């Protein structure tokens with residue numbers, strides 16, 4: 001049985017897109033068949049970061065104007081020795097962003113049905129993982145992604161407002177939908193009071209009263225790469241890659257459904 005993972009956060013810029021891409025690639029490099037989806041219709045990113053254009057977008061699939069096989073782009077060749085690595089893109093044009101932001105509740109309910117049916121069409125037909133990169137906060141499209149997912153990866157920084165918002169989402173959103181969550185603390189800056197991963201884990205598990213799946217330092221190399229390098233493929237011995245591979249390992253061992 002495959003897993004659907006939504007990568008979400010309270011605030012923007014916490015590293016959801018970076019984590020989604022690298023986690024998808026890490027799982028594919030472990031031999032899993034993975035499909036990565038850009039469900040951030042507010043600020044689509046994957047088309048630019050992965051330098052691919054689509055003929056059909058996820059917007060079209062959710063609108064009901066095409067089926068999912070038309071949307072998926074095969075990027076398996078980008079990774080060496082991997083399982084399948086496919087992506088579904090969100091349309092980054094201004095027109096499409098404006099159109100998506102004007103959708104009403106009825107349309108969103110229909111879109112939820114389309115997302116839910118991906119489990120049958122993809123997970124039951126050879127994909128092991130569907131990974132959803134989402135918009136931050138309580139956007140309708142993100143709620144739909146969370147409802148559809150088996151596991152929500154919550155990216156959090158040490159920013160005070162991010163922590164307060166994440167705490168609320170844990171209690172009032174993920175718990176409400178009875179979703180299993182794994183928190184990833186990103187952009188960690190170590191100092192005397194926070195010396196290592198174990199310190200971060202202890203301190204943040206107390207703050208969130210929820211399991212911490214991993215802690216990732218703030219790396220200048222990651223920042224400099226501007227999101228266009230798939231670290232787990234192109235920088236295999238980088239500490240970021242080692243941490244991502246460990247997180248992928250933990251997720252692969254998790255029983256979620």
Ligand SMILES: Nc1ncnc2c1ncn2[C@@H]1O[C@H](COP(=O)(O)OP(=O)(O)OP(=O)(O)O)[C@@H](O)[C@H]1O
Pocket residue numbers: 009011012013014015016017018019040043134135136186187188216217218219220222223226227
């Ligand atoms: N651990 C890290 N070290 C250094 N830079 C990082 C790290 N994690 C993320 N970044 C950088 O922070 C910026 C934001 O990351 P990213 O776009 O993945 O966040 P996001 O949560 O997807 O943002 P948005 O909410 O706007 O979609 C990017 O420039 C990314 O390279």
Ligand SMILES: [Mg+2]
Pocket residue numbers: 016017018040045133134
């Ligand atoms: Mg993003």
